[in-house]
Amino acid sequence: MLIFIRAISSTQLRIFEVLLMFGISVSGIKNSQKHIDVTSNNIANTNSYGFKKSRAEFADVYANSVFTNSKTNSGMGVQNTVVSQQFAQGALSGDTGNPLDMAILGNGFFVLEGPGSNAQTFTRNGAFQINKEGFVVTAMGDYLQGWDVNPDGTTTSLDLSNTHNIQLPADTGAPQMSTNISIGVNLPADKDNLKPNLPAEDPWKGGAFAKDITDNPQFGVPRGEDGAVVAAKDAKFTQYFTDFDPKNASTYTASTSQTIHDSLGRAHTLTYYMLKMGPEAKDSNNSVWTVIPFVDGHPVDIATQGDGADKQFPSVISVPESSKSSVAGANYFGFKCTFSPNGEMKNTVPGKLELCNPNDANVATMGNSLREHLFGPPGVANQNGQLGNTVTDLTFEDRTGNNAKDSVYNGLDGSLHTALGKGIDPVQKLNIQFAASQYGSSNFSVSQAPTNDGYATGILIGMSVDENGIIQCEYSNGQVKNIAKVAMADFANQQGLTKIGDTQWKQSNASGEAIAKEANSGSAGSIKGSNLELSNVDLTNELVELITAQRNYQANAQSLQTQNTVMDSILNIR
Numbered sequence: 001m002l003i004f005i006r007a008i009s010s011t012q013l014r015i016f017e018v019l020l021m022f023g024i025s026v027s028g029i030k031n032s033q034k035h036i037d038v039t040s041n042n043i044a045n046t047n048s049y050g051f052k053k054s055r056a057e058f059a060d061v062y063a064n065s066v067f068t069n070s071k072t073n074s075g076m077g078v079q080n081t082v083v084s085q086q087f088a089q090g091a092l093s094g095d096t097g098n099p100l101d102m103a104i105l106g107n108g109f110f111v112l113e114g115p116g117s118n119a120q121t122f123t124r125n126g127a128f129q130i131n132k133e134g135f136v137v138t139a140m141g142d143y144l145q146g147w148d149v150n151p152d153g154t155t156t157s158l159d160l161s162n163t164h165n166i167q168l169p170a171d172t173g174a175p176q177m178s179t180n181i182s183i184g185v186n187l188p189a190d191k192d193n194l195k196p197n198l199p200a201e202d203p204w205k206g207g208a209f210a211k212d213i214t215d216n217p218q219f220g221v222p223r224g225e226d227g228a229v230v231a232a233k234d235a236k237f238t239q240y241f242t243d244f245d246p247k248n249a250s251t252y253t254a255s256t257s258q259t260i261h262d263s264l265g266r267a268h269t270l271t272y273y274m275l276k277m278g279p280e281a282k283d284s285n286n287s288v289w290t291v292i293p294f295v296d297g298h299p300v301d302i303a304t305q306g307d308g309a310d311k312q313f314p315s316v317i318s319v320p321e322s323s324k325s326s327v328a329g330a331n332y333f334g335f336k337c338t339f340s341p342n343g344e345m346k347n348t349v350p351g352k353l354e355l356c357n358p359n360d361a362n363v364a365t366m367g368n369s370l371r372e373h374l375f376g377p378p379g380v381a382n383q384n385g386q387l388g389n390t391v392t393d394l395t396f397e398d399r400t401g402n403n404a405k406d407s408v409y410n411g412l413d414g415s416l417h418t419a420l421g422k423g424i425d426p427v428q429k430l431n432i433q434f435a436a437s438q439y440g441s442s443n444f445s446v447s448q449a450p451t452n453d454g455y456a457t458g459i460l461i462g463m464s465v466d467e468n469g470i471i472q473c474e475y476s477n478g479q480v481k482n483i484a485k486v487a488m489a490d491f492a493n494q495q496g497l498t499k500i501g502d503t504q505w506k507q508s509n510a511s512g513e514a515i516a517k518e519a520n521s522g523s524a525g526s527i528k529g530s531n532l533e534l535s536n537v538d539l540t541n542e543l544v545e546l547i548t549a550q551r552n553y554q555a556n557a558q559s560l561q562t563q564n565t566v567m568d569s570i571l572n573i574r
Contacts, residue, residue, distance in 0.1 A: 187438045204239075
């Protein structure tokens, strides 16, 4: 009986060993299939933008106990330990022609949020598009996240909790009237000074000019706040007499123009007439230019600047009534630029300029106007400064009624309001930053392109994204606006990210929380617009992997077949 039991135990042991070997072969087949699956998935996603290939990693199974001998233990097969993700940089597509395409060059992920959800996901696929509401989305409708951005490209927050869906405005919204403009010019130093044309009598005070004024008209007439002739050291402003005529280019030295906008967004042309007056004073090496602004062919007021002793007045260009100029008898207001002998501008008076657009019903709005100071407020007859009785000091257009040109300064006729037309905001102040130099060239040139913060309503005509992730929109009115900065994120352990499909991942405990990153800063990569990151799958290598996995599968299948034959033999033992 004992011998029979021992015989049965021996057979069972053989069967157990064969079953164990059968299980080893099965594990080999199973994991070879996993190898094939992973490799096939890599090959299938060769053309998926932003796809990161995976690698199946395996380890042997080896069991030990007090009853086993490590020297003779064959092991228990193989197991798949992990399918690791390879986040190596993929190649860039090159210019796609689509400005919404974005590629990350370096570390980081785009941040997305699904419709109706605040749960963030992450991707390297930058193939974005615009939905019907103007939001930047993926093909699956997930929203690209960004931060608010200042005009200089900085952001106030780099926290992923403060991101928002990026929306491209279809237009610029309400028009904006010009409030700040600038221009830079180089004035020709070797141009001749304009010849003065000084009347025998002072038209503002009705008396003869002082001898020193008559002898030196090229230096201008220094006047006090009340318009009376004073010593140069006591002057608040200077009056020059020339035959200036905006219709005759020989009566001014140079001119240039730029565009401004009223409150309705309508464009107007601001023209600068620049007159080289001559030396600042007797025996002075400094030269003086006067710049007269016109809007749409109409002269406009320049406001005084400052208060008290620091108050600055515009210069006055007066055209004697006896002149052959088409504007004989008129006064024009401009700002004075003084240049040192080396051509650098010493100062501009007034230092900050305003073109006034007063409400004709509100006299107080012209309180800083030299014209009002000298000639009285709108609607008041001119008591001082009238050079002629036939032409008023400032002519914008024909007056109402019988088109008579009387001597009454009317707000509708003597302001920027009339120059720009009716229906606009009745109060507009335009600050002009006029940068100028005077070097030796005989040719006038614009050295600094004009700027204008006003604009009409414009529609979206294009967009772009720079390496810092700043999305800019271009509009039909010439405006270029910073819309948002694309949010980026990175992780302490990218391998710990959880795949969710559509070339997207979500954070996990293994990856750690998402870390906000600013494109092209620190360890974060830069953004390449109109480009896409291609899959990082090397097709040649994957085909080699596939062949290897197939051979392993076949070998394990052959091993299984062998184990099956052995099993049959054992079971047939009698």
